Amino acid sequence: MYQTLSTAIEQNILTITINRPEKMNALNQQVLADLALAVDEIYGDKTIKGAIITGAGEKAFVAGADISxxxxxSSKQGEELAKKGHVIFKRIASCPKPIIAAVNGFALGGGCELAMACHFRLASENAKFGQPEVNLGLIPGYGGTQRLTELIGKGKxxxxxxxGDMITATEALSWGLVNHVLKPEELLPKAKTILLKIQTKAPLAIARVIKCANAALDKDVDGYELELKEFGACFATKDLEEGAAAFIQKRQPNFKGE
Structure with a gap:
């Protein structure tokens, strides 16, 4: 189905591996097209409860865009290319199901931007992050100027x-760019453990958490008003009835996303 990705589903988790290790998993237009299809699969397949995006091999998550x-x-074509990235990465950021980036090496340029589009990031000890586009006479074009500023603050x-400097996984952790730093062999298991825990929660509530958290960074949305609306909407769900009943009965809830 995909030319540049390998995918696997286990325990309702879709793992998407960008599979161009000979090119350090660089993003070209085919990778972007394949990612768009994979994101559509996350949205459309009810059996998928969450997803992990990672890179093939030990050297790179995604080492950048394919500069060739x-x-x-032309200027117009460059803008159109960036627009494709914006659309795909916004779909990732807005997905009502959790998507984690498991960063297993270099996450540079478009790779850092892809990781930042995910809901949060885990990094292996050998991971490195950066937006080195100025070395090529460019700026980040897939949302990086905005998401990096939101995540680590304007100055940094x-x-x-x-x-164009790179930072280590440890620095990324201290700056708030990643949530956990792990040994390489622990990276995917940790991501799956987190997603399995999230699966036990109310899926409609999870989707609303994502929506409201994203609104905090959207200048065109009043996040507090949205929170009021989404909080109220929870009271019309069977999941809230189940969650409240389970709490009172001191048992584990069985949420169905209704």
Whole structure:
């Protein structure tokens, strides 16, 4: 189904592996097209409760965009390419099901932007992050100027983007860019453990958490008003009835997303 991805479903978790290790899993237009289809699969397949995005091999999550595709682009074509990335990455960020980035090496340029589009990030000890586009006469084009600033603050984000420097996994953890730093062999198991825990929670509530948290960063949305609306909407769900009953009866709830 995919030319540049390998996928596997286990315990209702879709693992998406960007599979171009000979190119350090660089994002080209085919990878973007395949990612768009994979994201559609997450949205459309009811059996998928969450997803992990990672990279093939031990060296790279995604080491950047495929620069060879940039050489002949006009200004308008460059803008259109960035727009494709924006659409796909926004779909990831807005997905009502949790999507975790398992960063297993270099996450540079478009790779860092892809990781940041996920709901949160886990990193292996050998991971490195950066937005080195200025070294090519470019700026981040897949949402990186916005998401990096939101995640680590304006000062640190501007320093990284203007120097093109990389930071280690430990630095990324201390700056709030990643949630956990793990040994490479622990990376995917930890991501799956977190997603399995999330699966035990009310899926409609999870979707509303994502929606409201995203609104906190959307200048066009009053996040507090949205929270009021979404909180109230929970009271019309069977999941709330089940959760309340389970709490009173001191048992584990059985949520059905209704």
């Amino acid at each position: 595709e940039f050489l002949t682009l 984000a501007m320093e990284l983007m203007m120097t």
